[in-house]
Amino acid sequence: MADLSTSFLGIHSPNPFWLASAPPTDKAFNVYRAFEAGWGGAVWKTLGEDPPPVNACSRYSVHRDIQGKVLGINNIELITDRPLAVNLEEIRQTKKDWPDRALLVSLMVPCEESSWKSILTQVEDTGCDGVELNFGCPHGMPERGMGAAVGQVPDYIEMVTGWCKQHTHVPVIVKLTPNITDILMPAQAAMNAGADAVSLINTLSSISGIDLDTLSPYHAIDGQYTSGGYCGPAVKPIALNMVGQIARNPATATLPISAIGGISDWHDAAEFIALGAGTVQVCTAAMLNGFKIIGDMTDGLSRWMDSKGYRTIDEFRGKAVPKLTDWKYLNLNYKTVAHIDQNTCIHCGRCFAACEDTAHQAVSMTPLPDNLHQTQYTIIDEECVGCNLCQITCPIPDCITMTEIDTGNSAINWTQHPANPFREQ
Amino acid sequence: MSNAPVASNRLTPEQYQQNFADIKPALSHYQAKVEAARCLYCESAPCISACPTEINIPSFISRIATDNIQGAAETILESNILGGSCARVCPTEVLCEQACVRHHSEECKAVAIGSLQRFAIDNSTLHPHPFSREATSGKSVAVVGSGPAGLACAHRLARHGHNVTIIESHSKPGGLNEYGIAAYKLVNDFAQREIDFITEIGGIDWSYETSLGQTVTLDQLRSEFDAVFLGIGLQGHRRLNISGEDSKHIQYAVDEIAHIRQSKQLSELKVGNRIIVIGGGNTAIDIACQMRRLGATDVTIAYRRSTKQMSATPHEQAFARQNGVRILEWSQPVAAEATPEGVCIQFQKTATDEQGGLKATSESFSLKADMVYVAIGQYFLTDCFANSQHPPDTSHGRITVTPDNHTSLPDVWAGGDCVNKGEDLTVHAVQHGKIAAESIHRFLTAPEQNNSQTD
Numbered sequence: 001m002a003d004l005s006t007s008f009l010g011i012h013s014p015n016p017f018w019l020a021s022a023p024p025t026d027k028a029f030n031v032y033r034a035f036e037a038g039w040g041g042a043v044w045k046t047l048g049e050d051p052p053p054v055n056a057c058s059r060y061s062v063h064r065d066i067q068g069k070v071l072g073i074n075n076i077e078l079i080t081d082r083p084l085a086v087n088l089e090e091i092r093q094t095k096k097d098w099p100d101r102a103l104l105v106s107l108m109v110p111c112e113e114s115s116w117k118s119i120l121t122q123v124e125d126t127g128c129d130g131v132e133l134n135f136g137c138p139h140g141m142p143e144r145g146m147g148a149a150v151g152q153v154p155d156y157i158e159m160v161t162g163w164c165k166q167h168t169h170v171p172v173i174v175k176l177t178p179n180i181t182d183i184l185m186p187a188q189a190a191m192n193a194g195a196d197a198v199s200l201i202n203t204l205s206s207i208s209g210i211d212l213d214t215l216s217p218y219h220a221i222d223g224q225y226t227s228g229g230y231c232g233p234a235v236k237p238i239a240l241n242m243v244g245q246i247a248r249n250p251a252t253a254t255l256p257i258s259a260i261g262g263i264s265d266w267h268d269a270a271e272f273i274a275l276g277a278g279t280v281q282v283c284t285a286a287m288l289n290g291f292k293i294i295g296d297m298t299d300g301l302s303r304w305m306d307s308k309g310y311r312t313i314d315e316f317r318g319k320a321v322p323k324l325t326d327w328k329y330l331n332l333n334y335k336t337v338a339h340i341d342q343n344t345c346i347h348c349g350r351c352f353a354a355c356e357d358t359a360h361q362a363v364s365m366t367p368l369p370d371n372l373h374q375t376q377y378t379i380i381d382e383e384c385v386g387c388n389l390c391q392i393t394c395p396i397p398d399c400i401t402m403t404e405i406d407t408g409n410s411a412i413n414w415t416q417h418p419a420n421p422f423r424e425q
Numbered sequence: 426m427s428n429a430p431v432a433s434n435r436l437t438p439e440q441y442q443q444n445f446a447d448i449k450p451a452l453s454h455y456q457a458k459v460e461a462a463r464c465l466y467c468e469s470a471p472c473i474s475a476c477p478t479e480i481n482i483p484s485f486i487s488r489i490a491t492d493n494i495q496g497a498a499e500t501i502l503e504s505n506i507l508g509g510s511c512a513r514v515c516p517t518e519v520l521c522e523q524a525c526v527r528h529h530s531e532e533c534k535a536v537a538i539g540s541l542q543r544f545a546i547d548n549s550t551l552h553p554h555p556f557s558r559e560a561t562s563g564k565s566v567a568v569v570g571s572g573p574a575g576l577a578c579a580h581r582l583a584r585h586g587h588n589v590t591i592i593e594s595h596s597k598p599g600g601l602n603e604y605g606i607a608a609y610k611l612v613n614d615f616a617q618r619e620i621d622f623i624t625e626i627g628g629i630d631w632s633y634e635t636s637l638g639q640t641v642t643l644d645q646l647r648s649e650f651d652a653v654f655l656g657i658g659l660q661g662h663r664r665l666n667i668s669g670e671d672s673k674h675i676q677y678a679v680d681e682i683a684h685i686r687q688s689k690q691l692s693e694l695k696v697g698n699r700i701i702v703i704g705g706g707n708t709a710i711d712i713a714c715q716m717r718r719l720g721a722t723d724v725t726i727a728y729r730r731s732t733k734q735m736s737a738t739p740h741e742q743a744f745a746r747q748n749g750v751r752i753l754e755w756s757q758p759v760a761a762e763a764t765p766e767g768v769c770i771q772f773q774k775t776a777t778d779e780q781g782g783l784k785a786t787s788e789s790f791s792l793k794a795d796m797v798y799v800a801i802g803q804y805f806l807t808d809c810f811a812n813s814q815h816p817p818d819t820s821h822g823r824i825t826v827t828p829d830n831h832t833s834l835p836d837v838w839a840g841g842d843c844v845n846k847g848e849d850l851t852v853h854a855v856q857h858g859k860i861a862a863e864s865i866h867r868f869l870t871a872p873e874q875n876n877s878q879t880d
């Protein structure tokens with residue numbers, strides 16, 4: 001069996017799966033259950049200064065697909081609403097009882113050096129393995145000058161991270177908000193200040209829906225609502241992109257990453273690690289399925305690693321990074337054409353509708369002479385631009401495949417292309 | 426359970442209730458949403474062309490999936506005003522669901538279109554009536570027969586603003602929906618409620634206990650009305666033509682089925698214990714299953730060819746077997762003899778001859794029964810034209826029609842079981858009525874019709 005153990009910033013954990021700072025890590029009761037179930041680590045629910053904030057009732061709402069599956073959830077929960085001393089005491093005991101697990105503590109205090117210094121001293125004293133600076137919370141806390149209010153201003157990130165590096169000996173991870181335009185700017189700021197790593201993404205600002213009976217958004221609190229933070233399966237592509245951009249950018253490429261965002265099963269975890277992540281953090285999947293899901297995540301990941309011959313996490317970490325490039329470097333002579341397997345085709349015509357109405361009219365439709373109700377669909381190779389849309393709409397796995405065509409032309413990208421007036425000569 | 430030859434009260438009240446409850450229970454909202462989500466919203470949508478009334482199936486299903494149940498119901502009713510009863514009685518396994526592409530996917534299971542259709546109709550608000558009448562045309566049409574064909578025709582004509590008079594020989598409307606369909610397929614008073622819904626459009630008058638050929642003639646109707654639609658079904662019952670057939674222990678299946686449907690108290694029906702059903706169609710299956718469900722312990726269907734050649738679908742045959750009905754193939758009745766308690770039927774074993782026809786073998790056997798039900802088919806009775814000068818043409822024993830359900834007479838249309846077109850199914854009758862109504866509407870609104878002063 002593959003070895004899933006991880007060392008991230010010198011913090012050891014038996015596997016790369018950490019629980020993200022959120023309700024699953026709110027108190028010792030949860031974290032003990034998580035560790036019993038097999039989670040490799042946990043980032044304690046964000047601590048702040050006393051008195052703790054007060055949460056509103058009705059704090060989650062959901063975004064489902066038509067079949068009722070959860071695409072994402074939206075929350076307006078604040079940082080911990082328990083007294084600091086209670087949390088600190090539980091953290092101390094937890095680390096003592098679970099020395100082999102990674103235990104980090106998420107922090108968010110006002111933008112004053114004294115505040116950060118004070119809390120860091122107290123937290124370090126618990127024996128935890130590291131701290132994560134929550135510069136990402138997009139609701140409630142920014143109104144008080146914290147969370148995303150810091151994370152959206154690179155100068156503040158640099159300033160606060162600098163204080164933290166100065167006042168603690170444990171590793172400092174900066175948790176980034178995705179509610180910005182260019183993730184490289186906050187990442188660079190954290191790096192400049194000496195952050196040991198970044199973790200991303202925190203939640204995306206969102207409204208999950210409008211109740212069409214009351215015409216107020218879900219879930220209204222006494223008739224009113226506020227933007228919340230979106231997470232879960234739907235945010236994974238956004239998180240993957242942000243992780244990928246940091247990993248491939250030469251200036252930030254060496255910055256360790258703990259990846260977060262929509263990780264729901266072992267595939268997602270493997271993908272983030274392939275894009276350079278050192279550990280992965282999970283929140284929604286645990287909230288929707290309970291801690292037991294960790295057993296299936298580690299089992300799936302290690303079997304996949306076995307099947308590929310990877311003995312350790314490091315053997316495939318970052319392997320997808322060199323393949324991520326700019327559009328201008330893509331080979332414009334690369335060509336694929338769709339192919340419909342007539343043996344598995346169920347004649348639904350979804351590919352036809354998609355291509356005929358919204359793509360390149362490259363699917364032909366011919367009635368089958370021997371069956372009144374069936375139609376045969378085939379690809380007109382000359383018209384097909386290889387866009388993949390038909391394959392996406394096909395309900396049958398592997399029925400439509402994209403086949404690579406040898407055009408006989410050698411590779412050429414936009415920087416060399418004759419149609420580019422600014423091409424490199 | 427009584428073993429007396431013919432008796433009432435064979436079962437407990439709970440057993441009657443259970444045996445005649447809906448055979449296909451309704452979907453819950455949750456089940457309907459899950460099932461609706463299985464529809465692929467196909468471009469080719471072979472289900473649509475496999476539905477004789479061409480309901481826009483993917484559209485109504487996607488409306489269910491998106492919580493627009495009223496929109497789903499109206500999509501169905503737009504194409505098939507009897508969508509509620511069709512959802513219950515259609516052999517969907519050989520119609521829309523047979524065509525569903527999900528059959529070909531690995532799960533090999535069609536979307537449950539019939540159940541979803543029923544869900545949409547049952548969970549929508551049909552009052553006030555969802556369709557409105559166009560301005561009245563001043564034209565009048567006689568619709569003879571109030572079965573599915575007549576009802577569908579009447580509704581479509583009424584929508585177009587014509588005045589419709591339904592001429593019905595019975596005292597109750599509905600045709601076989603009221604008297605023929607197995608009791609557990611159309612439970613309670615669904616058939617009558619559906620008729621109330623249909624007639625709510627307005628512009629439809631009724632003339633009950635009026636029989637074409639007896640009370641009125643076709644010639645009279647043609648002179649009194651601008652057009653006539655015939656939806657009079659099949660009133661002739663095929664006989665066995667064997668000796669002893671007139672025994673009171675030998676009855677026509679359709680008559681007994683009508684009794685069961687009209688019974689207010691199933692426990693009061695006198696039912697035999699040993700039953701033989703002669704025939705191989707759905708009527709044979711229906712009487713056999715209903716007899717089992719009324720408490721008969723020994724029910725045998727005897728068919729003169731193989732089960733493969735039965736017009737009852739494999740699905741229906743399987744249903745009969747599940748109901749504990751025995752099916753004997755290659756068995757042709759040749760004589761009936763009275764016994765002290767019932768009747769004994771002599772059967773000859775049959776086989777196919779070299780030409781593929783049926784031949785008698787030397788083997789024979791006999792079976793005793795308390796009651797025998799004959800279900801070997803209905804035919805069109807031309808008696809209704811006996812006293813009219815110009816009857817419409819018939820072929821193969823039924824009224825000849827064009828694809829528009831137009832008969833050989835310029836102002837007479839016909840549809841449903843009485844015409845020589847399509848299978849004898851409720852849904853085909855509905856489509857015939859609808860097509861005929863559109864054709865009648867074109868005829869009534871054509872310029873030459875309005876200019877000429879013909880009567």
Ligand SMILES: Cc1cc2nc3c(=O)[nH]c(=O)nc-3n(C[C@H](O)[C@H](O)[C@H](O)COP(=O)(O)OP(=O)(O)OC[C@H]3O[C@@H](n4cnc5c(N)ncnc54)[C@H](O)[C@@H]3O)c2cc1C
Pocket residue numbers: 514515516569570571572573574575592593594595598599600601602605606607610635636637638656657658659660679682707708711809840841842843848849850851852854
């Ligand atoms: C026992 C049985 C079970 C069946 N089960 C199913 C089933 O499960 N699913 C399915 O799809 N199909 C089933 N069918 C077939 C289906 O019922 C018919 O195809 C359908 O009812 C035909 O409709 P119609 O309007 O043509 O005729 P009918 O329903 O027969 O209606 C004819 C109407 O015309 C009236 N009428 C007749 N003669 C005259 C006259 N001279 N003057 C005035 N009025 C007249 C009758 O009283 C009747 O109301 C079944 C048929 C039978 C017999």
Ligand SMILES: Cc1cc2nc3c(=O)[nH]c(=O)nc-3n(C[C@H](O)[C@H](O)[C@H](O)COP(=O)(O)O)c2cc1C
Pocket residue numbers: 020021022023045046075076077078079080106134136137175201202203230231232233235260261262263281282283284285
């Ligand atoms: C209810 C809820 C509360 C959260 N609270 C915090 C928090 O206190 N501190 C923090 O850094 N992130 C918080 N998060 C964000 C998560 O840690 C995580 O970054 C985000 O949910 C994306 O991961 P996921 O898609 O696996 O859920 C919270 C998320 C949820 C759903």
Ligand code: SF4
Pocket residue numbers: 348463464465466467470471472473482483486524525526527536538
């Ligand atoms: S064939 Fe089946 S899957 Fe396709 S549209 Fe019709 S019901 Fe839906």
